[in-house]
Amino acid sequence: MKNPLAPKWLEERDLNSLDPKIWPRTAKRNSQGELEVGGVGVRELIRRHGSPLYVVDQEDFEARLMQTKRAFSDAAQRHGTSAKLYYASKALLTSDVVRWVEQAGLSIDVSTGGELAVALAAGMPGERIGLHGNNKSLVEIGRAIAANVGAIVIDSELEIERIASVATAQGKTQAVRLRVNSGVHAHTHEYLATAREDQKFGIAISDVPHLVAKIRSHSHLKFLGLHSHIGSQIFVVDGFIAAAERLLDLHAELLQGGDVPELNLGGGFGISYTGADRPMPIAEMAERISSAVANKCQQLGIEIPKLAFEPGRTIAGPAGITLYSVGTIKDVQVSDAGAAATRKYVSVDGGMSDNARPALYEAEYSVAIASRTSSATPALARVVGKHCESGDIVVRHDYLPSDVAVNDLLAVPATGAYCFSLSSNYNFLTRPAVVAVKSGSTKVLIKTETEQDLLARDAGLSEGTGN
Structure with a gap:
């Protein structure tokens, strides 16, 4: 029976597959079930450049x-x-x-x-x-x-x-x-x-x-x-x-x-x-x-x-994905039109600061576990960020395997347009790097922002100001 919290347009699917309408053309799963884009695995990308991470299939x-x-x-x-x-x-x-x-x-x-x-x-x-x-x-x-x-x-x-x-x-x-x-x-x-x-x-x-x-x-x-x-x-x-x-x-x-x-x-x-x-x-x-x-x-x-x-x-849109790391997970019981149902809230290490579109336009996105495959049953999930906002939603409606776990890597496709462009430092989160991948190689397009970068702009912390 379909979860009553799921919108009519959302259909259950093979959660390990990658719909070519949504994912970059070089996106695929390797023999271990890990997502690769441009011939580079997501674990290696996160190891090199941190999480969250914007990835562009050049x-x-x-x-x-x-x-x-x-x-x-x-x-x-x-x-x-x-x-x-x-x-x-x-x-x-x-x-x-x-x-x-x-x-x-x-x-x-x-x-x-x-x-x-x-x-x-x-x-x-x-x-x-x-x-x-x-x-x-x-x-x-x-x-x-x-x-x-x-x-x-x-x-x-x-x-x-x-x-x-x-x-x-x-x-x-x-x-x-x-x-x-x-x-x-x-x-x-x-x-x-x-x-x-x-x-x-x-x-x-x-x-x-x-x-x-x-x-x-x-x-x-x-x-x-x-x-x-x-x-x-x-x-x-x-x-x-x-x-x-x-x-x-x-x-x-x-x-x-x-x-x-x-x-x-x-x-x-x-x-x-x-x-x-x-x-x-x-x-x-x-x-x-x-x-x-x-x-x-x-x-x-x-x-x-x-x-x-x-x-x-x-x-730009279909050529980009955003990678996140799962932090916390909670099952929330919701009563909708009299029917009790569960929505799984999956919190990640980014949010509206790296993708403002869901908050601005109620934009819908898709999501998949990127670091592995899973044979677990589908669970209706909402991927949310770590900002102090109830509207801090990354993916409003989609299915994830019910065994989604802390430290799993998630990938949100079709984020090449207007995500980095609209990014911010809300709650003093640093903005992710933007990297291009092609034929097994990686190139940094925009460097990872650090907390030191944020502090350096604060005139009250700069050397020689007001002293």
Whole structure:
């Protein structure tokens, strides 16, 4: 009988198997039942780098870069245009990640001065960088223009004058896009939807003609086209098509006043975090969007613009796992709708400081014992962290073997995107290292943070302060 505390979508499964929809492509169990990624066993990874630990399957990441680029480029070409791919760096950003992106031939999307600094320091050419952000400072704009970034996305009327003045001062012409709030409501979590009318991003459709005219009035600005981003973790194509059609109506109107060479439809393509998730394959998503753009342009009697997209999660997410060590275990009796049931609470040595998404978005994840296999019966489990918060949940609903024990290693898949990026030092926990694995080798991408690192930032403990 199914545990009444289990959600309807959660099905019992072989707890030793690794669903390829969720796990990195090189993930497997060796002859001892231990999880290996990139040819490296999890016990060795923890021995070298500590626990918790972010692990990135470099082969998977690089393959997804090429797969995503090919999907959109091929689809665009079939419909008589081209596609430019920007990797959304907010998903996962390190200097090595930038190099992987650069070598794969993608551009990169940044939204702060810090992200821009990493991209430039890692060797990404300025012309292959796009700068986003709803509150870009003059310093950030100045650095971007000085670095010859390929595009700056304008998010408010104020930014037109701000960017124009900096470009003029530097004697440069800066290419810009205008972010439009299309009003399309993506099928996603409320806080992940970024194209609604009442939110901080973008320009209202009714304001676009006036603002584009204002952009065109500046000799040091070059208008590339419109930009849209309808949300994140989107499984279906309808929202992208609706947004594209609305923007193309504007695009056609704007062509009467000058060139509009591009249309950027953003990112937000979803991935599987659990076996119940069913995102549309990226190649099908690319084809259906490109086909819809071509059909709309034909209806409007205009040429198909060059397309641009900004995938991040779909590349980084499935390539990453997080490893944890089990600390304490308790069986909690719960009465749900009159039926008594047991939920096994498994506490690990990380939590919301290394994965904030369950607390922020009620995001669901999967989990498996990584250090061994088990033939024990499944037990409904909740993996929780060590923070002083009842909402400190790592995996809300999944099954673990009933013999899960202290010091077992657990692996949570699909954590390559937004886990390290959103990590914090809440409760003064140190942030884990990020390591890449490939062909039996390991490379540290981000060093393990130590308590000494935390203390070094405390001015009251620094030498010579106030003494």
